[in-house]
Amino acid sequence: MTAEHRVSLHLVSDATGETLSSIARATVAQFEHATVAYHRWNLIRSRIHLRRVLEGIADDPGPVLASMMDRKLRGELDAGCARLNVQILNVLDPVLSLLQDNLGETAVGRPGNQYVLDEEYYRRIEAMHYVLAHDDGQATAGLADADVVLVGVSRASKTPTAFYLANRGVKAANVPLIPGIPPPDDLLQVKRPVIGLTIEPATLIEIRRNRLRLIAPRTERAVLDERDNTYVDPDVVRAEVLWARRLCLSHGWPVVDVSRRSIEETAAAVIELSSHWATRHPELQPDGAP
Known part of the structure; x- marks a missing residue:
């Protein structure tokens, strides 16, 4: 019988976090013997907010899934995770890279840009x-x-x-x-x-x-x-x-x-x-x- 494995998964977003939650649910469901403790950090748009996130990760270390657009905050989050020796994956990067290559345009990197009153x-x-x-x-x-x-x-x-x-x-x-x-x-x-x-x-x-x-x-x-x-x-x-x-x-x-x-x-x-x-x-x- 396979033993249960527990992991703390930190979801860090500068918007509502819905994208990260959907990705996490879809992927975690593929593991039959895993217990995942979710830590959701949404609307992270300042260094003060980010400091709280890193403190939370330090208290309960685990891998980080991120969807951050602000380059400075992303850099600080990456550096903080490196100091804490936890893995981080910015889940939007592959899609952004793919679209930039095909559109010939650089992404604006604006948090919450998908939420507009259109x-x-x-x-x-x-x-x-x-x-x-x-x-x-x-x-x-x-x-x-x-x-x-x-x-x-x-x-x-x-x-x-x-x-x-x-x-x-x-x-x-x-x-x-x-x-x-x-x-x-x-x-x-x-x-x-x-x-x-x-x-x-x-x-x-x-x-x-x-x-x-x-x-x-x-x-x-x-x-x-x-x-x-x-x-x-x-x-x-x-x-x-x-x-x-x-x-x-x-x-x-x-x-x-x-x-x-x-x-x-x-x-x-x-x-x-x-x-x-x-x-x-x-x-x-x-x-x-x-």
């Missing part, structure tokens, strides 16, 4: 407002303004997927599918891509059990006994999931199985299916759609 930024804000107003079947009359409509049974990750899509500038509405209640007319008439989210019954039951435990006061736990609650009854849930899949099939709505997908992976699948829909229906694509 058209894309305001589109993300507008998408977030839209998701808030059209979550869980609200304001179905506005489905015509959606970039995509998500449907599915309760707790099939419609809401978190919609919010993730909004952060990508995609206006995503979501509508619950409830056995015995016909889908709203606005949904059936919408001229936008409709995508069903489905999930394995066993996984859905566990998610719903956790949900019930969170929302039920201690004094009411007995009322939520699974034997008397159709919300988590295995036979009822299996029938509900099967009914929803058949409903999507009958309307020609593609389905994404979220059972073993992260929200990010589900959103990527939704975007891909939406792109295919847009290719088939260019006449229905709104101006400025992502």
Whole structure:
């Protein structure tokens, strides 16, 4: 049996640190026997800030991943890591070098330059407002303004997927599918891509059990006994999931199985299916759609 290995990983950024966090998560996930203690140092834009970072690295030494643009601060960080005998990797350097060679232009080296209040930024804000107003079947009359409509049974990750899509500038509405209640007319008439989210019954039951435990006061736990609650009854849930899949099939709505997908992976699948829909229906694509 392979022993567990622990490492302190310092992520040093002059911006929000999202890029470093994504890189770290993607790479650390490839190691099955590692325990990583993350130390995140964001918005490092002065020598005072950098001094605190180096003190933190000295207290718990470990490799450093950095995304620093300011040349002076980068130099001081490199020198400080050398003194502490810890490895450092500036993760953006290979990409910057590649683009500089191909563009024939030197990078400006300005911290946070990717965060600008441009058209894309305001589109993300507008998408977030839209998701808030059209979550869980609200304001179905506005489905015509959606970039995509998500449907599915309760707790099939419609809401978190919609919010993730909004952060990508995609206006995503979501509508619950409830056995015995016909889908709203606005949904059936919408001229936008409709995508069903489905999930394995066993996984859905566990998610719903956790949900019930969170929302039920201690004094009411007995009322939520699974034997008397159709919300988590295995036979009822299996029938509900099967009914929803058949409903999507009958309307020609593609389905994404979220059972073993992260929200990010589900959103990527939704975007891909939406792109295919847009290719088939260019006449229905709104101006400025992502």
